[in-house]
Amino acid sequence: MIDGLRKYNRVVLEVVRKDLLLELRSKQVLNTAVVFALLVVVIFAFSFARSFTDVGVVGSGALWIAFVFAGTFGVSQSATAETADAGLDGLLLLPVDRSAIYVGKVLSNTVFTTAVAVITFVCTVIFLEFTVPLDVVPILLVVFVLAAFGFTSTGVLIATMTARARLRELLLPLLLVPLVVPVLLAGVELTRVLTEGYVTWQWLQLLLVYDGLLFLTGLVTFEYVVER
């Protein structure tokens, strides 16, 4: 039992380490996502900065739009890297429960998506003068991590499912975004109230519960998604 758990954890950690190393080498996800985040923020600055009096609304909008697109791109690239030379098949041949691969992929993609959210947040502060009280910044970071975790819990599953599909660029957001609407709603609402200096625990609870549901669903169904 303990030996099995040790093997499971070893696979989780090695998958995370491998994904981080692949990203460090290619910088594909971070570079593209950062450029995209910058573009979104700059376009928001040109389009809405003068007409909107509430900077919080514009900043929050730019932040979460960039989050959705960068997150989708991230899970898509991660799945593509696994199918390029059938690297995922090599992992599927390991004598360990396949959910370990799923957990590793979710954790590594959570790191990428959180990093992009943080960079986008910095961009909104610089270009849109979006301000958040300093004492709630750590809570905002927790919100980014939780939202990224929920998003990638479903994203990894659907990206793996659609990785071999001909219209995967279309299918992925089409299937993914409706499923993560509660995560995005909670993220947007929590950002809005945090900019006003307080926290609503209901949204945080919703985010936690929905994260748990999405993660458990992925954990149980990953084996069937990767089977041919």
Place this chain on the structure above:
Amino acid sequence: MASITAEGVTKRLGSTVAVRDVSFTVESGEHVGLFGPNGAGKTTLMQMLATLSFPSDGSIQIGGRDVTPDATRVRRDLGVMGHRPMLYGTLTARENLRLHARLRGVSTDRVEEVLGQVNLRTQASTRVETFSHGMKKRLAIARAVLHDPTVLLLDEPYAGLDQRSAADLQRILDQFDDRTVVLATHDLARGATDCDRALVLVDGTVSRDVQIEDSATDALETVYQRATDPADQR
């Protein structure tokens, strides 16, 4: 003792039956070649043996364990080389093997050992994306044998290789002669040299199951022609 036993294995992919009621046994240490035209079901059968997919009907046992309920344990004994290398292009050869060594709890000394066996020690620090097709195949073999498996499943190992690279690969594979091997290939000449027995698959079923005598490429070609000739099947 039978190392692999397949009984009434059928695989349905949607409305298509890719493999139909296939039964065979492979004795421990035996080398069996799977031959057949494109679409005969060789890769589908290999994927089921590799536990990458499971039979719709029937059962496969490897080392006495049924692959459907006991796939995780079966995978310990399997070394699989597929059409594609199952590696990461942006990692070096050594990094790829070390990753698999850590994932399987194999020592890093073993990585250097297998790199030597497949003649890739000098290119071990080179990224796999710059490798030739033949080098990727050799590295794929290294990955497949890293954990010292008792059963080797080789799907089209010679596909896309020139004569010299294929000969090099065959020499490397000869080092693992003591394992049970199932080799799917179109190359009858190499198949005849590498295998003790041939299973000819046609339309998802085993059409012929014959022993291969020494230097019997011509005989195997005759068996293959007859098995795959529609007129002969009638």
